[in-house]
Amino acid sequence: MLHTGRVLALLAALTIPSIIAAQTYPNTKDPRSLLKPGRLDGDTVTSNMRLVSFSQKPAVFDSARGLTFINSDLAFRDKYVYQGNFAGFTIWDVSDPAKPKVVSAVSCITSQGDPSIYGNLLFLSAEGGGNRNDCAKGGVKDPRDHMAGVRIYDVSDPANPRLVKNVQTCKGSHTHTIVPHYKDRNIIYIYVSGSQAARPDSIVPGCKNGDDPADETNSLYRLDVIKVDVRHPEKAEVVTGARIFTGLDPAPLSSARQAAAAARAGDTTRRAPTRTTGPRNCHDVTAYPSAKLLAGACGSYGLLVDISNPEKPKRLAAKADTNFSLWHTAVFSNDGKKVVFTDEWGGGTSPMCQANSMLEMGGNTILTIDKNKQYKQHAYFKIPSAQTAEENCVSHNGGLIPVPGRDIMVQGWYQGGVSVMDFSNADDPKELAYFDRGAIDPPPGVDVPVTASPGGRGRATIGGSWGAYYWNGYIYSSELDRGFDILELTPSEHLSKNEIEAAKLVRFAEYNPQSQPKIEWPAAFVVVRAYLDQLVRNQGLAAERTTAIASALDAAEAQTGSARRNALNALAKNVDRDVKGAKDPERVKAMSAAIKALAKATTQ
Amino acid sequence: MAILAAASDTAAAQHAGHGGNIKVPAGAIYTVADVEFMQGMIAHHAQAIHMSRMAEAHKASPRLLKLATKIDQSQVAEIRIMQQWLRDNGQAAPDTSSWRTMTMAGMLTDAQLKALDAAIGTEFDRMFLELMIQHHEGALQMVKDLFATPGAGQEVDVNVFANDVVTVQTAEIGAMRQMLAQLPNK
Numbered sequence: 155m156l157h158t159g160r161v162l163a164l165l166a167a168l169t170i171p172s173i174i175a176a177q178t179y180p181n182t183k184d185p186r187s188l189l190k191p192g193r194l195d196g197d198t199v200t201s202n203m204r205l206v207s208f209s210q211k212p213a214v215f216d217s218a219r220g221l222t223f224i225n226s227d228l229a230f231r232d233k234y235v236y237q238g239n240f241a242g243f244t245i246w247d248v249s250d251p252a253k254p255k256v257v258s259a260v261s262c263i264t265s266q267g268d269p270s271i272y273g274n275l276l277f278l279s280a281e282g283g284g285n286r287n288d289c290a291k292g293g294v295k296d297p298r299d300h301m302a303g304v305r306i307y308d309v310s311d312p313a314n315p316r317l318v319k320n321v322q323t324c325k326g327s328h329t330h331t332i333v334p335h336y337k338d339r340n341i342i343y344i345y346v347s348g349s350q351a352a353r354p355d356s357i358v359p360g361c362k363n364g365d366d367p368a369d370e371t372n373s374l375y376r377l378d379v380i381k382v383d384v385r386h387p388e389k390a391e392v393v394t395g396a397r398i399f400t401g402l403d404p405a406p407l408s409s410a411r412q413a414a415a416a417a418r419a420g421d422t423t424r425r426a427p428t429r430t431t432g433p434r435n436c437h438d439v440t441a442y443p444s445a446k447l448l449a450g451a452c453g454s455y456g457l458l459v460d461i462s463n464p465e466k467p468k469r470l471a472a473k474a475d476t477n478f479s480l481w482h483t484a485v486f487s488n489d490g491k492k493v494v495f496t497d498e499w500g501g502g503t504s505p506m507c508q509a510n511s512m513l514e515m516g517g518n519t520i521l522t523i524d525k526n527k528q529y530k531q532h533a534y535f536k537i538p539s540a541q542t543a544e545e546n547c548v549s550h551n552g553g554l555i556p557v558p559g560r561d562i563m564v565q566g567w568y569q570g571g572v573s574v575m576d577f578s579n580a581d582d583p584k585e586l587a588y589f590d591r592g593a594i595d596p597p598p599g600v601d602v603p604v605t606a607s608p609g610g611r612g613r614a615t616i617g618g619s620w621g622a623y624y625w626n627g628y629i630y631s632s633e634l635d636r637g638f639d640i641l642e643l644t645p646s647e648h649l650s651k652n653e654i655e656a657a658k659l660v661r662f663a664e665y666n667p668q669s670q671p672k673i674e675w676p677a678a679f680v681v682v683r684a685y686l687d688q689l690v691r692n693q694g695l696a697a698e699r700t701t702a703i704a705s706a707l708d709a710a711e712a713q714t715g716s717a718r719r720n721a722l723n724a725l726a727k728n729v730d731r732d733v734k735g736a737k738d739p740e741r742v743k744a745m746s747a748a749i750k751a752l753a754k755a756t757t758q
Numbered sequence: 759m760a761i762l763a764a765a766s767d768t769a770a771a772q773h774a775g776h777g778g779n780i781k782v783p784a785g786a787i788y789t790v791a792d793v794e795f796m797q798g799m800i801a802h803h804a805q806a807i808h809m810s811r812m813a814e815a816h817k818a819s820p821r822l823l824k825l826a827t828k829i830d831q832s833q834v835a836e837i838r839i840m841q842q843w844l845r846d847n848g849q850a851a852p853d854t855s856s857w858r859t860m861t862m863a864g865m866l867t868d869a870q871l872k873a874l875d876a877a878i879g880t881e882f883d884r885m886f887l888e889l890m891i892q893h894h895e896g897a898l899q900m901v902k903d904l905f906a907t908p909g910a911g912q913e914v915d916v917n918v919f920a921n922d923v924v925t926v927q928t929a930e931i932g933a934m935r936q937m938l939a940q941l942p943n944k
Contacts (some may be wrong), residue, residue, distance in 0.1 A: 284912035350924075480929045481929070502922075
C-alpha cells in the first residue's frame, strides 16, 4: 500500500517524449554505410580519431565463430587492460599502446565474463548454463557444479592468475558493479545483476523464487550484494539483497477493468494478464560513488538509487519509456546531473541500425536529474549511419572522455563501431568522432540451404565493439570477434587539440567503467585553453576578448615563477569582469577558476 | 516445402513427448530440447510478427504501431538467429509460416486471432496488448521449460538467446502493461 501513490504518480508522468531529434537519421551516405565486408580485410573508416593498434584475439579464444569465444567487457589498472571473454579472459600490457602484449590468456568457460579490477583482485560475471565451478568445457552434468555468480581471481602475478573463489548467487551474474565502502578501502561491495530465475534452495542454499516483490525472502526481486574483504577474498559472500524494485510493478488491471474485460466478447478470446511482470533485475547498474548515486538500467525502467549506505540502497526515482526495449547501461555526467541510458534493442546480436530501424529505439536517451532527484527525459541519440543487415548493431557500453567543460562519452555500438557523443546539451546530442569497420561477413546468397553442414557458417558473425572506453589518453575497444583496438582522438572543428590534451592530463590508476570515478583536472595551461577554445567555438565571449585572453595566456606561459603567477592573477581578474555580459557566463567562470588554480600552482 | 514437412513432424513429435526425428551428434553440448526450443520459438515469434503486421490495417494508435514495428523488427532478426543456429547444427529450420502448424505456449487460438482481427482502433490496441502479453508470457514459459530440462540450455548461443528472450520480453511486458493501463477506460 505504501507504494501505491508512487506508482500512480509515475504512470501519470509517462509520456512519449515530444522531442524531435535534430539529427538526420539514418544516412545511407554516411561513410560507415556499405563498407566492404571482411573479418580482417574489410574496409575501415575513421572520423576525428585514428587507429593506434589492432591486436587479434589470443589463439586460445580464436578457434571458432559464434558466441562461444567472443570477447566481452574491459577493466583497467596500472599498465594492464583486462578483457573478458565468454571462455576466459586476457590480460594485455598496454605500456606501448602501439604494441599491446598478451601477458596471459586464461581459459575458463565464463559467459559473459564482464570484468572488474580492484587492487590485485579480478572479478568476472558468470551466468551461462555451461559454466562450471572447475572452469572446464563440456557442460554441466550436475546442477551443483554450475557456476553462476562472480568468480574472483588473484592477479598479483598477471602472468599466472589464480582462481580464488566462485561466489554463487541465486540468479547468476550477467554483469556486476563495484560499490566502495566509503570508509574502509579494504572492503568493497559487488552489486550483481543477474537475469536468470533464482535457483532452488537445494542447489544454492538460501535461494527462493517468488512472485511478490514485497516478499523480503524471495531472491528474485533483488540484486545480490557480495561483500569482499580484499585481505580475505576467499571469504567473499552474498551479504544482502538490494531490493530496489519493490513497488515498481506496473499497475495491475483494476478489478472494474478486469470485470469489463471478462464481460466483453466471450471470455475465451480474453485473458487478463496474471503474472506480475515488473522488473526483477537490472541489466547493468552504474555506480557514481562520489555522488553516492547509482543509475540502474533495469528492464522497462531506468532507476536512480541512493547508495549512501551500500548495504541498504534506496530507490529515488524510476523512469519508463515504452520506446525503450531494454534499459541496458548508464553513464553519469561528471557533475552528476545527467545520465545517458542505452537501449539494447535486439540484445546485441541483431542488426538494429539499418535504414528502417527506428531512431528512438536501440540508441541512447539522455535524462537529467533535478534537485528533487527525479529524472526528466530529453533527446534520443543513435549513430547516424545506416548499417547493413549483416552487422549486429545497437548502442552499448561506454564511458566519459574527460574534456573539461563538456559532457562527452565514447561507446561501442557492436558492428556499428565506436562513436563519440557530446551530450552537453541534453536536448541536442551530437556525434564528434567515430571508427567503424565493414561487416565481418558479406550478405548471404539468395540460395540459403535448408541445412548447412554441421559446423558450417551460415550466419552473419556476431562481432563489433562490446565497449569502448577512454583511459589515460587512449580509447580502448573490445572487439567481440576480432580482438582488441586502441584508438586516439585527433583534433577537429568539434574537438580542439587543447581539449584533447586537457583530457590526457586526467589519469586513473584503476578504472572500472561501471563504477564511475569523479574527474578532476590538474592546473594546466591546456585546461584553460580548452575552455577558451570552447568560448571561441560557441561565441560565448566576444571575439576581441578571446583573442586578448589567448595572447595573455601565451605571455604568462613565457614567464616563470612569480612573474607568471602575477600575470595569471591579473588575467583572472579581467576574465572575472568578462562574466557579466558574456553569452556563456558559466564557461567564462569555469575558465577563470582554471586560471586561478594555475596561478596557485605556479611556484618559484 | 521440405522445411514445413520437417517442422510439422517435429511439432507432432513434441506433442508425443519425445525427440522424434531430431538427431543430436555425439559430443554435442546441445540437446534435443534445445533444438525443439529453437524450432518452436520460430513458430512462436512468427505469430507475433503476424499479429504485429495487423496493427496498421486495424487503425492502431501511433504509439501501438511503434510497438508493433519494434516487435516485428526484433523478432524477424531473432528468427534469423534461430534459423541459422539450426542450419549450422544440421537441424531443420522452420520458416515464418510455421506458426500456422505449430502450437506453443501462449500462442493465440483461432478464436483469439479472429477476435483480434475484428477489433479496430483503441479496441485493437487493448486487445493487441492483452494478447501480446499472453503471447510473451508463453515465450517466458518456453524458456523456463527449456532450462528445467536436464542438460538443456547450456550451449552458449542457445543460452544467450534464451536469456535474451527473457530479458527483452519481460521488459516488453512491462512496457505493454504501462501502455494498457493508460488506455481510456471502456
